[in-house]
Ligand SMILES: Nc1ncnc2c1ncn2[C@@H]1O[C@H](COP(=O)(O)OP(=O)(O)O)[C@@H](O)[C@H]1O
């Protein structure tokens with residue numbers, strides 16, 4: 001790399017890091033720095049008087065643990081459902097040629113273009129009738145709809161990357177289709193499937209609109225915090241934000257290698 | 269042990285005809301090479317035998333049993349894929365053991381057979397390694413060992429040597445031949461490399477545009493090609509074809525008298541090494557354009573009677589570009605063809 005290109009490369013890297021890291025850092029500052037840090041202006045970029053007090057207080061807020069549990073349930077269900085429904089679709093897209101495969105791909109993506117706000121009212125009505133309203137399972141259903149396109153397309157890429165001949169070799173050497181999938185395709189796809197699953201989990205964990213509309217008492221953490229923290233002092237909001245961010249960041253960090261692999265940057 | 273009968277198998281991909289009523293018998297223990305240019309349908313035929321591709325018509329029997337509608341797993345065969353298809357998430361041992369494990373063989377049995385196949389293919393030192401740590405040649409051996417370990421009645425191979433470099437290919441070819449002869453496995457071997465087919469096979473089935481145009485012993489295919497296509501595809505240099513017009517079962521080319529089996533517009537087919545070099549006034553006139561010393565022989569490229577001709581001369585012959593020579597093809601080794609159909613005249617095929 002020449003000097004100029006090197007400079008551009010690293011400034012790009014720095015800008016991207018700053019884009020993500022600075023807000024997280026500021027939230028952490030607010031969360032640990034206490035009332036003073038949250039309200040101070042101009043912002044200090046170092047932590048003075050770090051304390052776990054607001055975090056502890058925040059975690060003692062009534063209903064937080066229950067909401068967190070709801071979030072975990074909804075996210076886990078979303079993860080399981082979107083993978084169970086999305087992976088077979090991805091497999092079909094990757095392995096079979098059928099009329100309209102391209103259109104199907106596009107349709108899958110277009111579901112994301114449909115604004116949830118328009119759906120909210122009719123969905124609420126239907127959910128109330130079906131007894132799904134105000135349950136983590138109902139929230140998980142909507143979140144699955146959000147995560148499914150992603151799961152189907154990502155797993156399609158994943159399966160397409162596993163040579164068909166490997167599966168065929170398994171058939172020739174005595175496997176049924178299911179056995180070949182379990183013994184050859186699944187082990188090879190597993191890291192990617194895990195990454196896709198965790199992505200679905202994070203999508204559900206972070207989603208707030210549908211969760212707010214479809215629950216009243218059994219709120220997920222995001223929906224709960226949205227209502228509770230709106231009336232709380234600023235430093236508690238920071239603490240809440242921090243608690244929300246941490247699991248996502250940890251999960252994404254844990255599977256970063258497989259996400260890189262998904263996006264074609266392997267062996268990093 | 270079992271033979272393979274391919275009975276009038278046809279295959280269409282949409283509108284395109286890939287196989288046109290192909291029939292072929294491979295006897296028990298026989299090694300047949302499917303030879304043909306790229307795109308002629310070799311892989312398609314092999315995959316239909318394996319059950320990896322559906323056929324449009326016809327039937328496939330293995331050991332007398334109609335397997336046309338069976339799953340690949342139930343056909344009792346093994347296959348070596350062109351790109352090896354070695355399982356990357358298994359060690360070499362597990363790869364070789366894969367078929368045996370699927371057959372639920374006892375543990376000691378598996379161990380013994382894997383070791384034997386590994387010894388045969390000389391991959392014992394790598395049994396604990398993963399394929400990513402192996403070279404192309406080693407992976408190829410693993411693929412063959414995996415196929416041989418199950419002691420298949422029928423072995424299918426799709427250009428297994430095509431991804432290797434020239435030297436390794438020569439070496440593996442010899443090894444394959446000795447290994448398979450020992451195992452007496454019925455083998456159908458796809459290749460587009462005619463030297464490979466000549467060297468390995470008991471019989472060569474030459475394919476052209478979805479048909480088998482000749483299936484004979486290598487020497488027969490070489491010296492008695494069924495058509496100009498076969499003569500031109502098999503052998504290096506390819507067979508020479510010189511245009512001749514015959515009447516009264518006789519023809520004359522320059523100073524050469526010929527006794528063709530038919531009248532009309534014919535092609536005189538002869539191999540470059542089946543000619544005698546004589547003075548210009550005693551044979552058909554051959555004008556040398558290029559003389560290439562190949563070490564083992566001298567390759568002469570030129571023309572006779574307006575047709576391109578290649579002649580293999582002894583390495584010591586003193587012939588130079590621009591020389592005029594006479595050619596006398598060995599009458600016993602002449603292959604006569606019809607100019608119209610391009611097919612052989614003398615009753616072969
Ligand atoms: N899955 C497929 N779909 C459509 N056409 C195919 C397919 N597989 C092979 N063909 C066509 O069938 C013909 C024979 O192919 P193939 O058997 O692979 O040839 P070879 O192995 O002799 O090179 C080719 O024209 C090829 O384009």
Ligand SMILES: [Mg+2]
Nearest residue numbers: 307310311312
């Ligand atoms: Mg092929």
